[in-house]
Amino acid sequence: MAGNSDAIAILGGTGDQGLGLALRFARAGRPVVIGSRKLERAEQAAAEVVAKVPGADVVGLENAEATKRAPLVILSLPFEHTAATLKGLSEAFEPGQIVVSMAVPLATAVGDGAARTIGVWQGSAAELVASLVPEGVRVVSAFQNVAAHRLMDLDHPVECDVLVSGAPKDREPVMALCALVPGLRALNGGPLGNARIVESLTALMIGLNVRYKLPEGCGVRFTGLGD
């Protein structure tokens, strides 16, 4: 792998949620690689991070190039572009890399509403991702329930639990990422198949955002776990 072992790549890092994570990780001092289909958009997003986090170690690259630069690759793509994008990246991945799926199969992918999901043959977007990455690449799901606007608002913590699902050894580095963002708490979300519940929870939360008029988005906390 060409990149820094501390680096975090975010494909689709030009969208609100990906850019929000990029800002938070950069502010925590981690090198960030923003990937996009278009180099120019990736570079723009990187410049936006530097403008908001002076001194940030961030670079914008095309998705394939970004994928090669970090041991952790977060997918922050619209669900409907996830499969096609992954198929185009098969040469870019290396065994041992961890891919983080934050995709949610919202029904917007088929022109229906954002407060609903569509069924995914593999069970969840995360399992779809797992079916498409090259052998030896590990998949973990996380961050599906974290509101983009809350991530972007660097002056406030993000009051949200993050359910991290996947194989135990693979979950650990992803759970550690959550500690970089004030307010986020990583929870052991069990096996990757649980992503189907976590993903659908996002649709429920989008419905709450609409019904309670929360343009910034709600978060979720589980109670009774101690601190």
Next chain:
Amino acid sequence: MAGNSDAIAILGGTGDQGLGLALRFARAGRPVVIGSRKLERAEQAAAEVVAKVPGADVVGLENAEATKRAPLVILSLPFEHTAATLKGLSEAFEPGQIVVSMAVPLATAVGDGAARTIGVWQGSAAELVASLVPEGVRVVSAFQNVAAHRLMDLDHPVECDVLVSGAPKDREPVMALCALVPGLRALNGGPLGNARIVESLTALMIGLNVRYKLPEGCGVRFTGLGD
């Protein structure tokens, strides 16, 4: 309807979660009707409520009789008995009654684990219930995510949000019930179809209870909604 218009009927009120709700509603001063397949078990449960809540207005009856005694009928049955029980009660319901589904299609119904669900043809247990009640009977889903042990522990509040899903007019009296239990907060859970997400969330929470060793059960809160 034969009963008190303030009464709350709980079918399957001899199980932990139903009994927990019975205790809480009785303590809040509401008349409670506990239903069971067997009269004797219903009477035992009613006696248990009176023992813990002196002066409680509670009675134990067979399910069909209990159904006739209250405008609100909460179903606290194991999922696998829900359909058969409802089919046997078609004569007991009256148009205008509200049935509250708290059923979760846990995979235990087919001998698999409690941290997973099985698919329900109608979309959710609540929609299955809606397909089986007589015309004019309204169905709302609620309380699926509330831990039985927390309800039973009368000395402490239950730190949990309750997503109440159904038609707007029908949701209101069910949301009002939540105010009877310290700690519970009712949230507008949107249309009944959303129950499929809320139900699956229970399976996720059961998994958290196992992984984090929480015999009393966790709860869920949504953040960013104001108070």
